[in-house]
Every structure is written in structure tokens, then in C-alpha cells.
Amino acid sequence: MIQEKTQVGESGDLLVETKGLTKRYGPRITAVSDLNLTVKRGEVYGFLGPNGSGKSTTLRMLLGLVRPTSGTARVLGKKPGDPASLQKIGALVESPSFYPHLSGRDNLRTLAYYSKIPPAWVEEVLEQVKLSRRAKDKVKKYSLGMKQRLGVAAALLKDPELLILDEPTDGLDPKGMADVREIIRSLGRDKDKRTVLLSSHLLSEVEQICDRVGIVREGKMVAEARMDELRSREGLIVRAEPLEEALHVARWLPGVERAWVEHETLRLMADPEIAAEINGGLIRAGIRVSELKPAERSLEEVFLQVTEESDAEVPAGEDLV
């Protein structure tokens, strides 16, 4: 089934764009606050945050299931929930829910009716998620992993331009996770055709699959960047001799926020863009610099740092500026 690519107008190649998106439940609960989010065509965007940080509410707002209190959102160039844009969006929001008295195939047929999709496409997506053999069984007999795969099949039913997947591996055993992960990976590879907005707790997976990541905390976007940018924000790793003297000098160099020793190397909290200046400063002080490179952290480290209330902690025994 071939769908025409959506022309998203002034927003160019942004399939999702929110400006100041806010959702309040009563005067005291703010689920999402002033959220600005952009998802570009063809990218796999990781939407991360701790439980209760407003991810699901945001995704529901993008699907028109929840109305924002204020702010705007455009999805595929249209207002969220617009039937024309929903026709091109595949979604799996939180745990997949199906009609327990219907078979997997009939569940998809029901959704195909709603989406006005030819029933033949049902067989193709069942094949895609490897559920054809169990398609005639009632969903109440399915394992959680099978339900999750059926959820992905439901999301793929419209051959969507934009896939919104909210915790697609939540609650699965390792085998189920691996199955769903593989499906998402294969979808992510198809960049010409598909854009994926993925919310997940599995940071290692997000790290491998996503091009760009946004991290929310308490409903606010606290970090949004390309994956490589995000990981290299840590600063610099310097291999220098003598180490103690290098540490002492580095503390006073302009642009260095923090310096400490870790694994026999000097770690600097500084913009990697000023690496040359730092190198020059150390050399001028008589320090021998054998290596200077941007420090890359795992996504998990970045996530923990930006989502924790306090500043990033430095392991005990290490020196802070």
C-alpha cells in the first residue's frame, strides 16, 4: 500500500511540532508544561523521561486523545486528532489493548474498518510481526509479548508516515523485548518512508536506534539534541603528565567549569568546542598532553544527570573544582 507523503507546509520537514504545549489537570497538577518538541521527517526520535514525567500525556495530545490546556501542536501539518493526519499515523500508546473475545486477525480487521484500510493488508502486517500462525486465536489467549506485537501490527496497519510508540517493550520478558526491538529496528532503518517517535525506558535500545533524543522531567523538556551531541556534552578527557599538575592548571583555565581525575585521566567539564584553547593552556604551563578528546557518556548517564533534581554527582574521592 502506497501513501502519498504529507506536505507539511511552512514547518518544512517537521512532522511534529509543539510550541508551549501545556496540559493541566485541575489547579495543582501540571502533566506537561510549556513543551517545545520537534520531530523531523525520517528521523527516529527518542522521547525519554522518568515515570510520570508527562511523556504519555504528550503523546496522547499529539494523537488528539487529550486536549492541551494551552500551547499549540501540529502533527503532519494538521491539528492533533485531525482524521486526515491520523490516517497517516500509526500509534501504540502504553500497553496495547484489544478486544479479548476477538482473534488477533479480527482485532486488526476491526481497526482496518475504522481506518478504511483494505482487509488484505491485515495479513501483511500479521506476517510482518510474525503472528500469522496465531492470528485466529482469541487475543485473551495471547501472551503479553504477542499482544505487544499485535499492538505494533495495529500501528503498522495504515503503513504510516509517522509511528508513535509509547513504551512498546514495557512489561515484556527478554524474548518479547528482543522481538519488539527487532521490529522497531527494522522500522527505523526505513528512513525514507517512516518517521518514528519512540518513548521508552530501555535507554540502551534508544541509544542504538534513535537519531535524536528529547528528555522530559516533570512535564518540561530538559534536554533535546542529536544523540552524539548529547553524549559528548560531558566535556573532555585529557591524558596528561604530570597529572596532579595538569589538574591544578586546568582548574584555572577559562571555560572549564569543573575538573577531576578519573581512571588516571583528567576529566574536564567544558565545551568540547574549546578543546584547542585548553590544549594550548596546558602546554603553555609545561604539561605534556598526549591525548585530548570529547568525553562520551552513555545515554543512561545523560538521562540520570538531567532527570535528577540535584546536580550530577561525582564519585567519592574525586576532585571537584
Add this chain to the structure above:
Amino acid sequence: MYSSFLAEVLKLRKRPTVWVLGALWLVILLFFLYLLPALFFTITLADAPAEVASETSLQEQLPVLAPENLATYLLRFLFPGLGMTLALILGALVAGSEYSWGTIKIVLSQGPGRLAVLSGKLLALLSLIVIFVFVAFLGACVSSLAVALFSGASLVRPPAMVLLGGLGAGALMLVVWAAFGFALATLFRNTALAVGLGLIYSFAVEPALSNLSTMNESLQSLVRFLPGTNTAALSFAFEDPGLREGLLSPAQSTLVVLVYTVVFILTAALVFWRRDVTA
């Protein structure tokens, strides 16, 4: 809306609860409204003196069982109690189950507008009600014919106007309660609560108001316009005017029931259209 209707039909067609309720409807009709009365009469007659037994027939003793009375019989004895209960349950099931299964979010993210989904559900519910009404009339027709043949009575079909009117009144009686169940389930996002509240209203609140109304004139005027009273009035639509004393005329009852149906549907539509889907 048509595609939403097809989706809804598929769900209902394969739902065991719907078949169980349908079977219950038919069994109660056949067993309690025809078979048991006929059986009791036959047993009683067997003990009667021979001259009495030869001079009486089943249809003379129980004229309601005759084919010509099937419409009025159903309207009075099947539709008001069991009919409205089943309709209430069906309405609540169609609207409320999506919330208990958590499927409402997946339905609404498929593309049809909210009102298209709601219209599809209502149309499917209406179709189901019409099927229930036809099944009841068909079952009653077969049963009353069997009774007539068994007792050797003459076969007289009911007047066409009464038959058609009975079908319409029966459908209307079920539709208003189905709409009530549908609205309650949409409001409370729950099937069981909707059924419970609906039954409490129909079997406790309205009868209580009706009893109290004998002591208060203004309450009496209010009760005349309640859905239960008017459903009852419709069940007497083809009876002698004497039996309808104190009730609105069939035309007025029809209007009141239609107004309630529209109010219930509009309430459900407004809530469904406006409310966030957080489940």
C-alpha cells in the same frame, strides 16, 4: 460513519455476551410467555370434570396466547421488564466495554472522528435492538401458531396496524433504555456501574416516585413525563382506553420517549466528543 458501523458490527457479532442475551430473550419469551402458561392450563384442565374440559379451550382461557393478540401480549409482558433490562445492558455494553478493555484510545487513534465512532456505535446498537424486536415477534408468532394448532382454535392474524404499531412501540421501548444505558456508560466510562445505576433508576427510583406521586399532585405531573411511565404507557398503546387511565396518550408517550432518546444520545455525544481519553 459506515466504516465505524461495520467495525462495531464485527465486534458485536462475535461477542458471546450478545448471543447469550439474545438466547435469554428468546428462551424467556418461549418458555415463560407461551410454554409454561400453556402447560399449566393443560395440567389444570386434565384435573377438571369432563364436561368442563370439553367446553373450554386454551384460547378461551388464555386469549393472550392467540396469534391475533401477540403484539399486545409482547408489549405488555415482554418489553417493559425484560426488554428494557436487556436494552439497558446492551446500550451499556456497546459504550462501556471500550473503556474497560482500554480499546477506546486505539479506536480513536485510527482516524475516524469521535462523532463518527459514536454514530457507528449507535447505529449498530439500533440494528441490534431491531433484530431483538423482530426475533421476539417471530418467536411469538411461531409460539402462538403452535398454541392455536394445538388447541384447535381458529387462526386469526393480528390487525396489520396493531402488528406494525407493536413492532414500532416495542422498538421504541427498547431504544430509549438502550440509549439510557449507552449514556450512563459513556458518562461513567464503565459498563457495570452503568447497568447498576440504570437498574436502580428503573426498578427503585421511578417506582418510588410513582408511589409518592399519589400523595402529591405536582409530583404526579412529573411522573407522567418520566421514561419508565411512558415506556409503560407505550406497552398499553393498543389496549382499551380504560386500561390506559392516568397515562399519556400513545402519541404523547411516543413523543416523550423520543425526546428522552435524543437527550440521552446528545448527552453521550457531548461527553464523548469533549472528554480527554486518559484510560
